[in-house]
Amino acid sequence: METVAISVKLPPFWPHSPRLWFAQAEAQFALRHVSASLTKYYHVIASLPDSVAPDVDDLLEPAGDAPYETLKRRLLERYGESDDDRFNALMNSARAGDTKPSQLLREMRRNCGKDLDPNTGFFKKLFLQRLPLNIQMILRANTYSNIDEMANKADELIALSNNGSSSICAVKKVNGDKAPTLEERIEDLEERFRSLIRRPDDAPRTPSPKRRSSSRARRHTSPVCYFHRKFGKRTARDLMAVGSSGKRVRCLFFVQERSYGMRFLVDTGSEVSVVPYNATRRSQLHTADIPQLTAANGTRIDVVGSRELTVDLGFTRPMKWKFIVARIAQPILGADFLRHFNLLVDLKHQRLVDMTSWTFSNGLVKTSNTKVVSCLRHGSDHNLKILEKYPSLTSCFRTSKPATHSIQHHILTHGPP
Numbered sequence: 001m002e003t004v005a006i007s008v009k010l011p012p013f014w015p016h017s018p019r020l021w022f023a024q025a026e027a028q029f030a031l032r033h034v035s036a037s038l039t040k041y042y043h044v045i046a047s048l049p050d051s052v053a054p055d056v057d058d059l060l061e062p063a064g065d066a067p068y069e070t071l072k073r074r075l076l077e078r079y080g081e082s083d084d085d086r087f088n089a090l091m092n093s094a095r096a097g098d099t100k101p102s103q104l105l106r107e108m109r110r111n112c113g114k115d116l117d118p119n120t121g122f123f124k125k126l127f128l129q130r131l132p133l134n135i136q137m138i139l140r141a142n143t144y145s146n147i148d149e150m151a152n153k154a155d156e157l158i159a160l161s162n163n164g165s166s167s168i169c170a171v172k173k174v175n176g177d178k179a180p181t182l183e184e185r186i187e188d189l190e191e192r193f194r195s196l197i198r199r200p201d202d203a204p205r206t207p208s209p210k211r212r213s214s215s216r217a218r219r220h221t222s223p224v225c226y227f228h229r230k231f232g233k234r235t236a237r238d239l240m241a242v243g244s245s246g247k248r249v250r251c252l253f254f255v256q257e258r259s260y261g262m263r264f265l266v267d268t269g270s271e272v273s274v275v276p277y278n279a280t281r282r283s284q285l286h287t288a289d290i291p292q293l294t295a296a297n298g299t300r301i302d303v304v305g306s307r308e309l310t311v312d313l314g315f316t317r318p319m320k321w322k323f324i325v326a327r328i329a330q331p332i333l334g335a336d337f338l339r340h341f342n343l344l345v346d347l348k349h350q351r352l353v354d355m356t357s358w359t360f361s362n363g364l365v366k367t368s369n370t371k372v373v374s375c376l377r378h379g380s381d382h383n384l385k386i387l388e389k390y391p392s393l394t395s396c397f398r399t400s401k402p403a404t405h406s407i408q409h410h411i412l413t414h415g416p417p
Contacts, residue, residue, distance in 0.1 A: 008032045010047040016260045016279075018079045022072055040068035044075075049259065050318070051310040052079075055283075078283075101131060101154035105147065119147055127151070134161070253345065255333070255352050255363040258312040262331045266345055266352065266363065270334035275323045277304045285325060293326060302327040314361035315354045 008028055014021040025047075029040055041062055048056065056075065063070045099107075105127060117123065124147055128136050135157050144150040253266045262279065272293065285305040293301035303326045310320040319341050338345070344353040351360045 008034060008043060010043055012049045012259065013044070013047050013052055013075075014259070014261070015052055015079045016262075018076055022076070037066045037068040038062060041071055044068065044071055049310065051259070051308070051320075101127075101135075101158065102148075102151040104130060105151040123147070124150070132158070132161075251347075251365055251367055253347055253350070253363055253365050255313055255361055257331075258314065260309065260311070264311075264331045264333045266333045266338075268335055268338065268345055270332050271336060272332075273321060273323050273334040273337040274301075274326050274328060274332045275307065275309065276329060276331060277325050277327050279331070280304075280307050280325050291324065293324065313352065315359050316357050317354075 010025050010028060011021070025040075025044065029035070029043075034040060034043070045060065053060075055078065059071055059074055108123075108127060112123070127147065127150075128139060131139070131154055135154055138157055139150055139154060142153075144153065254263050255266055256263050260279075262275070272291075274293075284307050286307065287305040290303050290305055293303050295301060303324060305325050306322055307325050308320060308322050310318050313319065319337075321337055321340070337343070342355045344355050346353050346360070347365060350365050351362050353360045
């Protein structure tokens with residue numbers, strides 16, 4: 001006779017990882033001594049979220065003498081990865097960048113399942129190809145008993161390379177016995193500045209030691225500022241276009257979704273919320289009324305359809321929303337989602353605040369130099385089509401051509417220069 005423990009409580013079903021969910025569920029059954037197939041069946045049915053239950057309404061009645069085994073097999077068939085999906089995931093696995101090589105190995109091993117031995121030479125070559133070139137060279141020069149030992153060694157090498165790159169600095173040897181003083185360095189910077197703003201028809205001149213010493217003496221006595229003393233208040237200058245201030249670093253804010261395991265990019269400049277096509281099954285797609293999307297730079301986004309998701313961001317209420325499915329790499333929470341659910345983005349404290357219940361979900365702010373598809377807009381915007389004809393209006397650029405207009409910014413002054 002079976003003894004059933006009433007304390008069995010399974011987590012909500014994970015459509016993105018059904019095999020792992022069933023492994024945890026069966027571990028709970030074993031610990032609570034639940035062996036009856038019908039009891040297991042009802043526990044699984046009670047754990048199905050509202051986003052999954054409508055898709056399995058034909059399984060809501062026990063079937064045969066083994067209802068749990070039948071339900072498990074049908075759920076794995078519907079939400080488990082097919083052989084084609086696992087093959088594509090294995091061949092297109094991301095390179096070791098933000099993830100450790102050992103974590104990358106676990107992901108590849110999960111994708112290949114029991115069809116491929118991880119210790120074969122073919123699998124090792126696939127794993128090595130996703131590592132940085134310098135790490136590959138070191139690993140190929142040594143022998144390892146198994147691929148796990150190789151992955152652990154790769155973790156150590158990448159950790160050492162990251163620590164080394166952040167602590168190495170350039171050392172400049174100073175010629176002579178005496179280092180340049182602060183005042184001499186300031187004078188050198190002044191001379192470089194003069195060479196940058198000097199008119200093209202001016203010949204470069206090197207100030208003599210006598211002139212340098214006199215300017216040094218006047219620095220503390222003259223009441224006139226440096227630029228007026230050096231160049232006069234009406235000195236003519238070339239027109240200069242605005243240039244780039246250096247490499248642009250993007251600060252991106254992410255929140256983790258708990259039901260589907262997706263990490264969403266929170267983008268208040270995006271009009272719509274989007275999920276990647278590779279994270280959606282064809283049976284979940286709705287292809288009616290497909291909108292046209294355009295990125296901020298005018299690039300067209302390939303839209304496949306739409307999909308309804310009930311996302312769990314850690315708040316006290318479910319958030320069901322119709323997401324657009326497009327061929328992008330990063331899921332995006334746009335302004336439509338934030339406005340509908342009354343969510344506030346708090347970048348200073350790195351969190352998303354629910355203004356209805358005054359609860360918050362912690363996020364993560366990361367800096368990145370890579371381009372991310374964001375600021376998505378509907379492609380039917382008439383104003384956007386006008387801006388596409390003149391890309392220079394919405395982008396910064398640098399040019400060496402002289403300005404064709406005569407407008408200059410200047411400051412009105414009075415009195416002697």
